[in-house]
Amino acid sequence: METDxxxxxxxxxxxxxxxxxxxIKIAEWNPEKDLLAMVTEDSKILLHRFNWQRLWTISPGKxxxxxxxxxxxxxxxxxLEDGIIALHDVENGKLLRSLKSHTVAVVSLNWxxxxxxxxxxSVLKYEDRTSRFFPPAxxxxxxxxxxxxxxxxxxxxxxxxxxxxxxxxxxxNILCSxxxxxxxxxxxxxxxxxxxxxxxxxxxxxxxxxxxxTYRLLHASISKVALSKDLCHLIxxxxxxxxxxxxxxxxxxxxxxxxxxxxxxxxxxxxFWKRKNELHQVAQQASNIEDLIEVIRTSLSVMSKxxxxxxxxxxxxxxxLSRLILDHGLDSSPQEEFLSLLGxxxxxxxxxxxxxNSLGELGVKRxxxxxxxxxxxxxxxxxxxxxxxxEIIGFRLGELRGLSRWRTRFQGIGLDETLINDxxxxxxxxxxxxxxxxxxxxxVVQHFSNFFNWLLKCIKLLMQEPSDxxxxxxxxxxxxxxxxxxxxxxxxxxxxxxxxxVEIDMExxxxxxxxxxxxxxxDCEYLRRTLSEDFxxxxxxxxxxxxxxxxxxxxxxxxxxxxxxxxxxxxxASMSVxxxxxxxxxxxxxxxxxxxxxxxxxxxDYISFRIPGDSSSDIANCIGISRGFMHGLSNNNEESALLExxxxxxxxxxxxxxxxxxxxxxxxxxxxKTTAASESPGESCMMIIEANDLPFISISRSVSMNxxxxxxxxxxxxDLQLENEKVRIIPHSVVAPLAVSASRGLACVFAARKRAxxxxxxxxxxxxxxxx
Numbered sequence: 001m002e003t004d005x006x007x008x009x010x011x012x013x014x015x016x017x018x019x020x021x022x023x024i025k026i027a028e029w030n031p032e033k034d035l036l037a038m039v040t041e042d043s044k045i046l047l048h049r050f051n052w053q054r055l056w057t058i059s060p061g062k063x064x065x066x067x068x069x070x071x072x073x074x075x076x077x078x079x080l081e082d083g084i085i086a087l088h089d090v091e092n093g094k095l096l097r098s099l100k101s102h103t104v105a106v107v108s109l110n111w112x113x114x115x116x117x118x119x120x121x122s123v124l125k126y127e128d129r130t131s132r133f134f135p136p137a138x139x140x141x142x143x144x145x146x147x148x149x150x151x152x153x154x155x156x157x158x159x160x161x162x163x164x165x166x167x168x169x170x171x172x173n174i175l176c177s178x179x180x181x182x183x184x185x186x187x188x189x190x191x192x193x194x195x196x197x198x199x200x201x202x203x204x205x206x207x208x209x210x211x212x213x214t215y216r217l218l219h220a221s222i223s224k225v226a227l228s229k230d231l232c233h234l235i236x237x238x239x240x241x242x243x244x245x246x247x248x249x250x251x252x253x254x255x256x257x258x259x260x261x262x263x264x265x266x267x268x269x270x271x272f273w274k275r276k277n278e279l280h281q282v283a284q285q286a287s288n289i290e291d292l293i294e295v296i297r298t299s300l301s302v303m304s305k306x307x308x309x310x311x312x313x314x315x316x317x318x319x320x321l322s323r324l325i326l327d328h329g330l331d332s333s334p335q336e337e338f339l340s341l342l343g344x345x346x347x348x349x350x351x352x353x354x355x356x357n358s359l360g361e362l363g364v365k366r367x368x369x370x371x372x373x374x375x376x377x378x379x380x381x382x383x384x385x386x387x388x389x390x391e392i393i394g395f396r397l398g399e400l401r402g403l404s405r406w407r408t409r410f411q412g413i414g415l416d417e418t419l420i421n422d423x424x425x426x427x428x429x430x431x432x433x434x435x436x437x438x439x440x441x442x443x444v445v446q447h448f449s450n451f452f453n454w455l456l457k458c459i460k461l462l463m464q465e466p467s468d469x470x471x472x473x474x475x476x477x478x479x480x481x482x483x484x485x486x487x488x489x490x491x492x493x494x495x496x497x498x499x500x501x502v503e504i505d506m507e508x509x510x511x512x513x514x515x516x517x518x519x520x521x522x523d524c525e526y527l528r529r530t531l532s533e534d535f536x537x538x539x540x541x542x543x544x545x546x547x548x549x550x551x552x553x554x555x556x557x558x559x560x561x562x563x564x565x566x567x568x569x570x571x572x573a574s575m576s577v578x579x580x581x582x583x584x585x586x587x588x589x590x591x592x593x594x595x596x597x598x599x600x601x602x603x604x605d606y607i608s609f610r611i612p613g614d615s616s617s618d619i620a621n622c623i624g625i626s627r628g629f630m631h632g633l634s635n636n637n638e639e640s641a642l643l644e645x646x647x648x649x650x651x652x653x654x655x656x657x658x659x660x661x662x663x664x665x666x667x668x669x670x671x672x673k674t675t676a677a678s679e680s681p682g683e684s685c686m687m688i689i690e691a692n693d694l695p696f697i698s699i700s701r702s703v704s705m706n707x708x709x710x711x712x713x714x715x716x717x718x719d720l721q722l723e724n725e726k727v728r729i730i731p732h733s734v735v736a737p738l739a740v741s742a743s744r745g746l747a748c749v750f751a752a753r754k755r756a757x758x759x760x761x762x763x764x765x766x767x768x769x770x771x772x
Contacts, residue, residue, distance in 0.1 A: 029741035032073030079106025113173035114230035310374035375445030414552030440461025
């Protein structure tokens with residue numbers, strides 16, 4: 001435990017000093033509960049309570065590169081090195097959903113919900129009507145014979161996955177993710193992709209009257225993304241080369257380079273706020289449809305596996321009859337031998353040997369149990385999973401069809417009526433195929449059962465045993481089975497894509513055309529397709545319909561401004577250095593910043609970052625803080641193109657390890673003391689700075705962009721004085737990350753020797769819940 005011999009009261013109370021099994025590289029506090037999620041160097045996720053009780057540990061098996069919480073604290077998003085974003089349940093760490101949004105490592109995640117509380121009754125509100133007409137949506141079926149969890153399917157007792165999809169009960173929220181190649185993806189409720197941009201392809205305007213050109217950011221790598229609380233702006237911290245858009249090719253060949261360093265981009269995402277009600281409705285329906293599509297896909301896979309196994313068992317037993325016929329020198333087929341037996345002719349030696357010796361009564365009962373049991377299981381999957389899912393999909397697409405006709409509200413977000421109509425028709429055709437499949441399956445199972453009953457009767461007669469207690473059979477059905485089902489499988493083609501069109505007689509096709517057109521549909525070729533093919537067509541039409549909103553929203557996300565901060569060397573070594581930075585938005589209640597025109601919801605942005613000691617700028621080992629970046633262009637004149645910033649010089653003998661914006665304009669800094677002795681435990685300190693009390697300086701931005709904005713502050717750097725700030729000395733050398741909880745007033749610091757120290761930042765400890 002940490003000790004301090006000075007009699008003065010320490011500013012931060014040390015709550016715990018606990019060892020950790022592995023060094024921590026990422027740590028984030030839950031926004032609603034006293035829970036801390038940590039990622040170790042070997043990419044394991046640990047969830048601890050405030051009293052350091054570990055709740056669970058999971059290992060995705062891949063390198064974890066980023067992490068963030070859902071705003072309500074009920075789920076956690078994890079970014080992986082292969083571009084996948086995994087959503088996990090806070091209760092048990094179970095994987096809820098995986099999204100392949102990127103192709104490279106996801107380096108930054110930010111999950112923000114709409115901060116505005118709607119009180120106006122005239123605002124469009126949304127109610128999901130599905131529960132009025134349908135029971136709860138079916139779950140994904142489990143493959144028979146698997147232990148829960150082996151297949152990745154959900155257990156019947158788990159409600160986490162369903163809770164994730166109850167977006168109608170959530171406030172509108174968006175998950176933003178940025179990768180190392182400059183791509184940013186947006187997902188509503190974390191599960192419905194609604195947009196994607198690449199900052200290297202954005203045209204960056206200049207706000208200056210004397211410079212009308214545009215710029216582009218080349219070789220960009222994202223460090224941090226932060227969506228504003230009103231969802232109208234996205235601040236992106238990134239490194240790259242800011243270059244004039246009109247540099248001639250010959251100038252590039254001569255080595256004319258742009259400004260390589262750390263930049264801050266401001267993206268206009270106001271489409272999310274302006275159309276949040278419409279996007280909420282579309283995302284609610286579409287995300288639920290995606291869940292149900294997964295139910296159908298898994299159902300078809302389970303059904304195909306079960307029926308294939310059953311048919312394998314059947315042919316494994318009955319194929320031996322063909323070999324017996326050949327061994328006896330006969331040229332007949334098994335069907336002919338069975339028909340001869342059914343007709344009352346003399347029993348041939350191969351059929352007698354097969355029924356009495358090879359198959360036997362037990363063999364018939366076993367095969368009958370497998371085949372008929374598989375048929376019943378397929379019917380169970382259809383009735384309990386596939387058919388209800390298809391029915392709810394049809395209803396939800398019908399709801400979207402109605403919304404698409406409200407063109408004044410939904411055409412602007414890309415909801416196309418023609419595409420939705422096509423998807424709705426495909427869902428109707430899928431339901432028709434389900435009914436058709438059930439009729440075929442029922443008929444096939446009935447024929448198999450009748451055939452096995454007849455075989456049992458035959459075996460009893462051949463063995464001269466009483467057969468009065470056996471089930472009756474129908475001779476005509478036995479004949480039909482032997483002619484059309486013995487060596488053919490009409491069920492399996494329904495469950496797999498067919499390479500050959502099904503042959504249908506013209507009279508049936510004409511009758512179907514009349515019925516289909518009478519029902520209002522245009523597709524009369526469904527008899528030539530299988531259930532699996534109709535599902536694929538429905539899924540394809542659904543994806544095509546929702547590619548339009550995705551593309552429309554992506555085009556409306558534009559770059560509004562850029563702030564070049566400081567220069568960096570363009571070497572790969574400097575690009576791989578992690579720079580501590582933090583972006584957050586505070587409610588604008590301070591008179592010190594009243595000169596800024598804040599947005600309609602009264603938030604102002606604070607951006608803080610460490611300027612590395614090897615920066616190509618004249619400023620080094622400083623901490624930069626800016627505010628008002630997203631409001632500096634609120635007017636269209638040069639005088640308003642201002643923002644406030646300050647540079648804080650780190651005390652001699654210290655360097656900044658990490659920093660985090662706290663609450664009410666406070667900034668928490670974590671500083672390490674430079675020591676020459678490698679065996680020394682070292683020393684560090686944690687301090688809180690009141691940003692509102694700092695002497696911010698207005699930076700003019702009415703000049704050319706071909707210079708670093710912070711260079712204007714190099715003559716007015718403010719020195720940090722440890723004795724004048726709220727400082728806690730830590731008798732350990734510390735490492736990043738610094739995890740700060742603004743809602744709970746907690747900070748977790750990680751010592752270099754694998755220890756975790758939890759501090760209470762607020763003087764009032766009442767906001768920290770009981771450790772129980």
